[in-house]
Structure formats: C-alpha cells, structure tokens
Amino acid sequence: MYKVLEVEHLNPTVTRLKVEAPEVARKALPGQFVIVRTDEAGERIPLTISNYDRGLGHIEIIFQIVGSETFLLDRKKPGDYLSDIAGPLGIASETQGKNKVAVVGGGVGCAIALPVARQFAQDGAVVHSIVGFRTRDLVILEDEFKDFSAEFRMMTDDGSYGQKGLVTNALEELICAGHQYDEVFAVGPVIMMKFVAQLTKQYKVKTKVSMNPIMVDGTGMCGACRVQVGSETKFACVHGPDFDGHLIDYDLLMRRNTQYRDKEQANVQEVGMVCNA
Amino acid sequence: MPEVKKINRQKEKTPMPQLSPEVRITNFDEVALGLDREAAINEAMRCLGCPDQPCVGKCPVGVPIPAFINCIVRDNPKAAIKTIKRQNLFPAICGRVCPQESQCESVCVRARNGQPVGIGYLERYVADTAARENLEDPTRVPNPTGKKVAIVGSGPGGLAAAGELAKAGHAVTVFEALHKPGGVLEYGIPQFRLPKDIVAREVSKLKELGVRIKTNVIVGKSVTIDELLDLEGFDAVYIGSGAGLPTFMNIPGENFNGVFSANEYLTRTNLMKGYLPETRTPVYRAKKAAIVGGGNVAMDAARCARRLGADVTIIYRRSEAELPARAEEVEHAKEEGIKFQMLTSPVEIQADENNWVNQVKCETMILGEPDASGRRRPQPTGEYVTLECDCVIMAIGNSPNPLIGQTTPGLDLQKWGGIIVTDETTGQTTKSKVWAGGDAVSGAATVILALGAGKAAAKAINQYLKTAS
Ligand SMILES: Cc1cc2nc3c(=O)[nH]c(=O)nc-3n(C[C@H](O)[C@H](O)[C@H](O)COP(=O)(O)OP(=O)(O)OC[C@H]3O[C@@H](n4cnc5c(N)ncnc54)[C@H](O)[C@@H]3O)c2cc1C
Ligand code: FES
Numbered sequence: 001m002y003k004v005l006e007v008e009h010l011n012p013t014v015t016r017l018k019v020e021a022p023e024v025a026r027k028a029l030p031g032q033f034v035i036v037r038t039d040e041a042g043e044r045i046p047l048t049i050s051n052y053d054r055g056l057g058h059i060e061i062i063f064q065i066v067g068s069e070t071f072l073l074d075r076k077k078p079g080d081y082l083s084d085i086a087g088p089l090g091i092a093s094e095t096q097g098k099n100k101v102a103v104v105g106g107g108v109g110c111a112i113a114l115p116v117a118r119q120f121a122q123d124g125a126v127v128h129s130i131v132g133f134r135t136r137d138l139v140i141l142e143d144e145f146k147d148f149s150a151e152f153r154m155m156t157d158d159g160s161y162g163q164k165g166l167v168t169n170a171l172e173e174l175i176c177a178g179h180q181y182d183e184v185f186a187v188g189p190v191i192m193m194k195f196v197a198q199l200t201k202q203y204k205v206k207t208k209v210s211m212n213p214i215m216v217d218g219t220g221m222c223g224a225c226r227v228q229v230g231s232e233t234k235f236a237c238v239h240g241p242d243f244d245g246h247l248i249d250y251d252l253l254m255r256r257n258t259q260y261r262d263k264e265q266a267n268v269q270e271v272g273m274v275c276n277a
Numbered sequence: 278m279p280e281v282k283k284i285n286r287q288k289e290k291t292p293m294p295q296l297s298p299e300v301r302i303t304n305f306d307e308v309a310l311g312l313d314r315e316a317a318i319n320e321a322m323r324c325l326g327c328p329d330q331p332c333v334g335k336c337p338v339g340v341p342i343p344a345f346i347n348c349i350v351r352d353n354p355k356a357a358i359k360t361i362k363r364q365n366l367f368p369a370i371c372g373r374v375c376p377q378e379s380q381c382e383s384v385c386v387r388a389r390n391g392q393p394v395g396i397g398y399l400e401r402y403v404a405d406t407a408a409r410e411n412l413e414d415p416t417r418v419p420n421p422t423g424k425k426v427a428i429v430g431s432g433p434g435g436l437a438a439a440g441e442l443a444k445a446g447h448a449v450t451v452f453e454a455l456h457k458p459g460g461v462l463e464y465g466i467p468q469f470r471l472p473k474d475i476v477a478r479e480v481s482k483l484k485e486l487g488v489r490i491k492t493n494v495i496v497g498k499s500v501t502i503d504e505l506l507d508l509e510g511f512d513a514v515y516i517g518s519g520a521g522l523p524t525f526m527n528i529p530g531e532n533f534n535g536v537f538s539a540n541e542y543l544t545r546t547n548l549m550k551g552y553l554p555e556t557r558t559p560v561y562r563a564k565k566a567a568i569v570g571g572g573n574v575a576m577d578a579a580r581c582a583r584r585l586g587a588d589v590t591i592i593y594r595r596s597e598a599e600l601p602a603r604a605e606e607v608e609h610a611k612e613e614g615i616k617f618q619m620l621t622s623p624v625e626i627q628a629d630e631n632n633w634v635n636q637v638k639c640e641t642m643i644l645g646e647p648d649a650s651g652r653r654r655p656q657p658t659g660e661y662v663t664l665e666c667d668c669v670i671m672a673i674g675n676s677p678n679p680l681i682g683q684t685t686p687g688l689d690l691q692k693w694g695g696i697i698v699t700d701e702t703t704g705q706t707t708k709s710k711v712w713a714g715g716d717a718v719s720g721a722a723t724v725i726l727a728l729g730a731g732k733a734a735a736k737a738i739n740q741y742l743k744t745a746s
Binding site: 044069083084087219221233252263 | 500522523531534556678680
C-alpha cells in the first residue's frame with residue numbers, strides 16, 4: 001500500500017498526486033513511469049513520474065480523468081492509500097549533450113514533458129518550451145515551465161490564453177526564426193505528436209516522442225504496448241517510452257488505443273463517473 | 278511380521294471426477310475435482326511397489342513415490358504428506374500441473390499392460406487432504422543465522438528456494454515485479470486448472486516461516502542485483518525470474534487490434550481476474566478465436582477464450598503426436614469443443630476496415646525429418662487455408678526477460694537470453710554470490726524443474742553461507 005500525501009486539482013480534469021513510494025523515488029529519472037493500481041479491483045495503468053524527491057521518498061504523478069481508474073485516483077485524499085505502485089519503468093529520456101532543444105507539450109502531456117524539459121535545462125541545454133491547451137481553464141504547469149525555459153510559448157485552440165493556434169504553429173515559427181534545435185521532444189495527444197513529427201521531418205529536426213499505449217505489466221511481459229517503429233515492432237514499456245518521432249506509426253497507435261473501449265465505457269458507468277469528455 | 282501387500286489389478290486408472298464440459302465452459306471453476314478417500318486408496322493399491330522404483334528416477338525432485346503411495350494404502354495421509362514434503366514443497370500444485378505422463382507415470386510398470394498408476398492424482402489427494410484436515414505439523418520458525426538472501430521472482434522456483442533457505446534460518450526476501458506473488462502459477466495457469474487459493478496458501482506458509490515478499494519491485498529497475506549485494510547487505514541472491522518475454526511470429530498484420538500474446542490474454546484473465554464482472558481490467562471476449570501454438574500456454578489460452586464465450590480453434594504447425602502440452606489439457610480442450618487445425622502455420626493476419634482482425638491466412642504443412650528436438654520438422658507445402666476469426670492469440674513461446682542481464686555486470690547470458698550457470702547441480706552463475714534457476718536458465722520449461730532448481734540452489738547457497746564469514 002502506498003500512501004497519498006498531497007492532492008492538487010490542477011484544473012477541472014487534471015490532478016496531481018504526491019505519493020509515498022521510496023523504492024521508486026530512489027531510482028526515478030525524467031521520462032520514466034510507474035504502473036499504478038488504485039484498488040484491488042482496478043486495472044494496472046501507466047503514469048509518468050512527473051517529479052520525485054529521493055530524500056523524502058516521494059513521487060508525483062499527474063493525470064487527466066479519462067476513465068474509471070483516473071476517476072478513482074482523482075477521488076483520493078491525503079492519507080488514503082493506493083494498492084500498488086511499481087517502477088520506475090521504461091528508459092529515461094536522453095537529455096545530455098544537447099545545446100538547444102524545443103520541448104512541446106499538449107494538454108496533460110505537459111506533465112510528462114515537464115520533468116524531461118527540466119532535465120534538459122539541468123544538463124546544459126537551452127530549452128524552448130511550447131505548450132498547448134484547448135482553452136484557458138485547462139492550462140497547467142505554466143510557471144513550472146517558465147522557470148527554466150529561455151523561450152516559452154503558450155498556445156490555446158480558442159485563443160482564450162496565450163496565442164490562438166496549435167503547438168505546431170509556434171514550433172514552425174521558432175524554427176523559421178532560425179533556431180537550430182538538436183532535438184524536438186514532444187508529448188501529448190497522439191494526433192499532436194503526429195503533426196509535430198510531420199513538421200520537424202520537413203525541417204529535418206531530430207524528434208523524440210513519448211508513447212502512451214495500453215499497458216499491463218510494464219516490464220516487457222505482455223506485449224500490449226506494441227508500437228510500430230519503422231519496420232520493427234517495439235514494446236513501449238521496455239524499449240521506450242521515447243522513440244524516434246519520424247519512425248512511429250501514429251495511426252496504428254491511435255487504433256490500438258481503442259481496443260478495449262467497450263469495457264472502458266462500462267467501467268466508467270460502474271464507478272459512477274459523469275462523462276465530460 | 279511383514280505385511281503382504283494386496284494389489285488392485287484394475288487396468289485403468291481410477292477415474293478422476295470432473296465437471297462436465299457443458300458446465301465448465303460457463304465458468305472458471307476447477308475442472309478436476311480430486312479423488313475421494315475410497316477412490317484414492319483404490320488407486321494406491323494399483324502400485325506394485327517396485328523395488329527399483331523407476332518412477333522416482335523420473336521425478337525431477339525425487340519424490341519417494343511408492344513410499345507415499347503405501348501411506349495412502351494404509352490410510353495414513355499424515356505420513357504420506359510428510360513423505361512427499363521431504364522432497365517436494367508444493368504437492369498440491371505439482372499434483373495438478375506436472376506432466377506426469379512424460380515423467381513418473383511414463384515409466385510406471387503398470388503402464389506396460391494398461392494405464393500407469395495415477396501418481397499425480399494421488400499426490401494431489403494427499404496434499405488436499407492434508408490441507409483440509411490440517412495434518413501438517415505447524416511450521417517451526419528456525420533460529421536465525423543472521424544471513425540475508427534475496428530471491429528475484431516469486432514463481433515456483435523462487436518460492437521453493439525461499440522456503441528451503443528460510444527453513445535453514447536465513448532471512449529471506451523475495452522481490453516480485455508484479456503485484457501478486459506466484460509467477461506463472463498466478464498470472465499464467467488459469468483458475469480452472471490451479472485454483473489461486475492453493476498458490477495463496479503456499480505463499481502464506483512461507484510468510485509464516487518468516488519469508489518477506491516485496492511485490493512491485495522490478496529488479497534491474499527499482500533496484501539492481503549489485504545494489505542488493507553491496508548496499509542492502511544481502512549475502513546471496515537467487516534469480517528465478519522466469520521466461521516472461523512473449524514471442525511473436527513477425528508476420529504481417531500482427532499488430533492489428535484483436536491480436537494478443539498469450540501472456541497478455543492470460544494475465545488479463547488470471548492475474549487481473551478479467552473474467553469476473555466486478556473487476557475493471559478488460560479482456561477481449563472474442564466470438565471466434567484462433568490460438569497459435571500447441572503447448573500448455575496455447576491450451577490455457579484456448580480454454581480461457583472458450584470460457585469467455587468464443588468458438589475456438591488451435592492452429593498448430595505439427596501434428597497431434599507432437600503437441601507439447603500435457604495430455605490431460607489436450608483431452609480437456611477437446612471435450613470443451615475446442616477445434617484443432619493441425620499442420621497449419623499462420624503467414625498473415627488480415628483485418629477489417631476498423632483494423633480489427635477478421636481472418637488469418639495459414640500455410641498447410643507436412644512433416645519432414647526429425648529436428649534437434651527429435652520431433653518431425655514441419656515443412657511448407659505452398660498451399661494455403663484461411664480461417665475467419667476476430668481474435669488471434671500467439672502462444673508460440675516465451676524467453677527470459679533481458680532486464681536483469683542488462684543491469685547485472687558479470688552475469689553471463691546465452692545468446693537467446695538464458696542465464697548461464699557454471700554448475701547445473703547448484704545453479705551457480707558466472708557472478709559470485711549469485712545463483713539462478715528455473716525458466717530464467719532453461720527457457721520455458723516446467724513447474725517441477727523450476728522447483729527442483731530452486732531447491733538445489735538453496736542447498737548450495739546454504740552451504741556457501743555456512744562457510745562464508
Ligand atoms: C500459461 C502457462 C501454462 C503452463 N502450464 C504448465 C503446466 O501445466 N505444467 C508445468 O509443469 N509447467 C507449466 N508451465 C510452465 C511453468 O509455469 C514454468 O516453467 C514455471 O512457472 C517456471 O517457474 P520459475 O520460477 O522459473 O518462473 P516463473 O513462474 O516465470 O516466475 C518468475 C517470476 O519472476 C518475476 N520477475 C521476472 N523478472 C523480474 C524482475 N526483474 N524483478 C522481479 N521479479 C521478476 C515474474 O513477474 C514472475 O512472477 C506453464 C507456463 C505458462 C506460461
Ligand atoms: S506493458 Fe506488457 S510488455 Fe509492455
């Protein structure tokens with residue numbers, strides 16, 4: 001059992017939990033994730049470690065309420081317990097040896113992008129951060145990104161905050177302004193990563209994306225997390241979650257992510273979640 | 278005065294009572310119900326008590342078979358369990374899942390004219406009776422030696438090693454990657470073959486012996502073997518991490534929706550209890566499932582799919598004679614209406630407009646010369662058949678997970694990923710203070726071999742700890 005220490009609702013659909021998990025905190029690195037099981041009847045779901053404190057043995061996870069598991073996680077109060085947290089899993093993001101990078105986060109993907117972006121900065125890179133949200137109410141982690149970003153672009157679909165437009169608009173603008181990035185690191189909805197990769201391919205900028213397929217064990221045991229990278233099938237939990245953005249088959253991933261939609265909808269009903277998606 | 282043993286000349290095994298196929302395809306209840314006292318004694322009396330005990334020689338852990346069977350004849354299950362437990366810590370499990378037909382029962386003299394003695398049935402009878410009637414002496418917690426041993430993986434091998442080492446008084450901690458101990462016993466082998474309360478019972482007995490089980494710890498990620506030895510003060514490590522990496526065929530269409538590894542399908546069904554409506558882990562309930570493979574894993578996946586409502590066909594590239602699964606599982610699968618498409622090998626998986634699998638194209642095979650395994654090698658014919666299905670489950674093999682190898686300097690591996698042991702009888706690896714056994718060393722094998730390897734390594738570790746300062 002893993003004790004919940006803090007709960008912060010970052011926006012109406014995104015929540016940050018701080019949890020006691022010393023074994024994970026001890027080894028966690030930016031880009032890695034944990035498998036969480038909220039209760040005994042629950043699923044095992046992957047969530048990125050958005051922050052950690054090795055000394056205190058705490059980790060933070062940030063998630064969007066998208067289904068039964070995240071709905072139940074969101075209801076946890078400080079002092080409550082989660083059944084299981086296993087990790088850290090996956091290969092940490094490669095953040096060393098870069099001069100200048102652009103980090104692109106979309107929606108709750110910003111929670112995954114943030115620790116990686118911070119690590120890029122700590123490892124000496126100039127970091128340009130581009131974050132995108134549907135609308136102002138959904139903005140998260142703005143100050144956190146600004147702390148270390150040499151350039152910061154806020155994009156909203158409806159223009160209610162920052163600039164109106166997509167993250168790709170801002171990225172293209174920066175590239176066209178002459179910024180030479182060693183790497184673009186993008187995390188967010190699959191469709192966003194697809195378009196970021198299309199853009200950077202055009203400008204021949206190396207691009208890493210963080211994959212979020214369905215997982216079960218997170219240790220390479222089941223293959224539920226298969227992604228197609230070029231001509232190869234990879235297991236995102238052990239070979240990733242970061243992959244070359246120009247090689248990923250995004251359409252396949254989008255389709256694979258719908259595999260269990262029926263049961264997911266039944267679960268949502270079962271836990272009494274009011275659907276707002 | 279020496280007893281004159283009465284022999285039951287019945288040629289056939291005393292039948293195992295079973296749930297009827299019609300009932301069992303509607304639930305996950307255990308299929309084989311176990312012999313009662315009378316039936317067990319009747320079966321036990323078929324044993325000739327051969328002086329050279331061929332059956333014992335074929336048991337990977339050397340259970341004194343005629344001796345325990347003789348205890349059943351004398352209606353003394355308490356003595357029987359004691360006899361078995363001297364060699365085998367988990368008879369309730371082995372009685373259910375061992376491939377007796379290729380081990381002890383294969384050399385039973387009674388099989389020369391009729392069926393062999395039902396050794397598996399009897400082993401199970403003893404274990405179940407002992408549990409039900411509480412016949413075992415309470416676990417005595419030994420005097421602590423002050424030595425610490427880490428076990429990686431809580432499959433049958435890891436648990437056996439843990440038990441033996443705890444009995445010797447060492448402080449044993451088992452590290453398990455998943456949230457529940459048991460390894461394949463928990464996530465792979467289904468409830469209807471091995472009820473999970475049996476696994477839980479064995480685990481809780483180990484805990485009574487003082488074994489600590491830490492779940493959710495992925496050795497190689499959460500902690501490395503070097504850290505266990507150098508920072509956490511463990512004096513020795515046993516690796517029993519199994520062979521959990523699923524193999525796919527690398528044929529076109531394998532990543533379509535509805536194509537699963539048997540590991541995923543079985544983990545969702547068994548570990549996550551996806552078959553129960555009250556759990557939230559989804560498992561795909563297929564209408565028409567094609568299972569590729571012919572081993573125990575394929576049978577288990579097929580029989581789970583059947584119970585989840587599918588019409589099931591097993592696709593196997595050799596013929597029935599080569600099926601590597603336990604004979605009983607094949608028989609049960611057939612009774613449950615599972616079809617076998619023999620001498621057939623998938624070459625491509627096709628999908629509908631939603632990218633959901635709708636058929637699998639297979640090539641017809643013929644059997645050629647025997648290969649290295651001694652089984653006749655399947656050869657392509659250039660003829661094809663197509664099978665309609667909305668689910669394909671790949672059960673064509675598992676290999677060891679590379680994680681531990683990658684993170685443990687000094688631990689040498691085979692090309693295919695197995696951990697190299699320098700001494701087969703002890704499981705000593707190329708790294709000092711580290712032993713290994715079970716599927717992690719041999720590749721996918723059997724419960725009893727893993728158990729035997731765990732036990733042998735425990736003995737060697739114990740010896741080492743006695744001499745190490
Ligand atoms: C579906 C299925 C059916 C089978 N049926 C039979 C049968 O009927 N009869 C039979 O004899 N055999 C059967 N087998 C084979 C048998 O189950 C295995 O040979 C046996 O379980 C091997 O035991 P083990 O202890 O070596 O490893 P496993 O049982 O594989 O256990 C290994 C454990 O280690 C854990 N682990 C792995 N890596 C790490 C890590 N890095 N850190 C921490 N923990 C880790 C795993 O999560 C797992 O719990 C079957 C196998 C399968 C998959
Ligand atoms: S989640 Fe099971 S192999 Fe990746």
